[in-house]
Amino acid sequence: MTIAPQDGTPAPPPIEPKASPTPLYPNNRVRRHLSELFRLALPVTIARLGMLIMSVVDTIVVGNYDSAGLAYLNVAHAPFTTLMVTGIGLLTGVMILTSHAVGRDNMIEAGLVWRSAMPYAVLIGILFTILTWQSQWLFIATGQPDDITQNAGELAMILSIGMPAAMIYITCAFFLEGLQRPLPGMMMMIGANAINLVLDYGLVYGAFGLPELGAEGAAWTSTVIRWFMAFSLLGYILLMKSHSLYGIRNGFSGWWRASHKARHLGYAAGASQGMETSAFAAMQLFAGRLGVVAAASYGIAMTMLALMFMVALGLASATSVRVGIAYGRRDRPDMALAGWVGLLTTMAVMFVLSAPLYLFPNAVAHLFTKDGAVILTTVSVLVLMPIIFPTDGGQNAAINALRGAGDTWAPTILHLVSYLCIMIPVGYYLTFTQGMGVPGLFWGIVIASLVAVSGLAIRFKIVSSRPIAAHTH
Incomplete structure (x- = not known):
């Protein structure tokens, strides 16, 4: 149990008691x-x-x-x-x-x-x-x-x-x-x-x-x-x-020496976020090659995705903490429950947030521009957000759950495969080879996000089914 300081100052939030494995x-x-x-x-x-x-x-x-x-x-x-x-x-x-x-x-x-x-x-x-x-x-x-x-x-x-x-x-x-x-x-x-x-x-x-x-x-x-x-x-x-x-x-x-473990956890997370950022930067360059209208439409849609992704990021960070606390207690069932609750809740919240963009894409596009061509292109990609929001947010929750459980490089490899090896080539192929334009870029994001959330969910199932090793100090 946590002991309060003798000077009467408040102690940190109480730690939940260990749950019996079931x-x-x-x-x-x-x-x-x-x-x-x-x-x-x-x-x-x-x-x-x-x-x-x-x-x-x-x-x-x-x-x-x-x-x-x-x-x-x-x-x-x-x-x-x-x-x-x-x-x-x-x-x-x-x-x-x-x-x-x-x-x-x-x-x-x-x-x-x-x-x-x-x-x-x-x-x-x-x-x-x-x-x-x-x-x-x-x-x-x-x-x-x-x-x-x-x-x-x-x-x-x-x-x-x-x-x-x-x-x-x-x-x-x-x-x-x-x-x-x-x-x-x-x-x-x-x-x-x-x-x-x-x-x-x-x-x-x-x-x-x-x-x-x-x-x-x-x-x-x-x-x-x-x-x-x-x-x-x-x-x-x-x-x-x-x-x-x-x-x-x-x-x-x-x-x-004391920061060794934190640094090594961070190397994987830094590499993962660096790869994802680089992949989306490449998609931005692809949109630029299509011209001003395409670049503007891509920018509007990505602004909406970025705003909603911050909600997913908040839920994902909380998921990491909840999983990490259960992991620290060596309570495997509670760790698994924390991860699945975080993943499914994030996907559900993101789906609800995508509804206005799907139902009122014209109104959303008009908030950013009065250009008819830009609005038309923007509408064609906003209707994909009910797929992109839950899967992109879900993969972020899943990767944070895995890191909370002490898993480092496997999530990074899955990110590498999903965003660098799938999103970039698929986005390029659909956009330029198949002539789909800006919607091709977002279908590339859809496919990559589906692969990412599926792979990471399977990985969390595996990790959360293993016994938690004794902690070394």
Whole structure:
């Protein structure tokens, strides 16, 4: 059991007692998992949506100020976003191992996960800062026009300054989510969005007595906000009343050896997310080859998919924590139940969210454009969302369930097969060889997502049927 500090400060959320292994799952266990899943997923989803909403605000503010500036900012974000997503994957082990420690009721071990991960996060941040700072060579290599290369390169340098802050924030947020304390991260993201809106407008347009910087102002806003979020969440962890339970202030000595397991879990997750991001980037390039109308339609549909994917990501992260806690207790039946509840719930929620796009595709398309050709093409792909949303969200829940159960490289291989070996060639074949245009790209996504969710579900069935090995310390 968890002991409260002697000074009267509250203890962490209570750890559920070990459930007796049984092949049958009473309804109250299913209700418990559903309740905990949504309790964890709601604030995580809001936090994940907040990250995307900040980007949408940047796009709207800069786009209304200067369309050329928007082009520069979008290009500058490409290398930054790719590296940041890779960093999120590399740090996924923090959340997984923290949940394992919580499942074992070992709070000092949970704190050690965070303390050993912090220097690693800073190291990743510095490395990615250097890479983002040098983005101009990438723009030259990909044949960008001179004005884009010059201006986007300068904006990428500004964005790169915020990379270490992004890694620190992610590490702290993952640690708190592993402790089943997602609310601080959610509140931080809500506050950051409010500040971002005001500061964005002020620095882009020169309002409130601030200098008028255009797209550069949006880049500086993003960097300042990332450091604000990092310091705020770091301060919360260092100052929380129960810090002594976790040994938060015990220092960082021996962090490289102590972070070994978290780093190796992260290598697989980073590779997996990097491959998926690269595959969707290739599909974006295919759409560009089809022309302006196709590129615009693809962009609208992907914006809707990205927004809804944040909901799936929140449910998937909560699934990982629920599976990880049961894994830490060595409660195999409860671990299996947590995974299946998370997977099926995610797919059901995503199907419900896809209904408006299927039923009212014209209305959705009109929110983004008045161009008749773009609307017609967009409608032709929005009707596929009832297939794409559940399968894409489901594969994310399944891969997080597997990682919560300590499975690392098998999910990564399945992602490799699904997105690089299936989605890209099938999308290309249907789009260009069969002449299907933009719908061909999305049918490629449909097929890849079906393969991914099926393969990962089968893998989770296998993993969750095995006895859980004794934990080594």
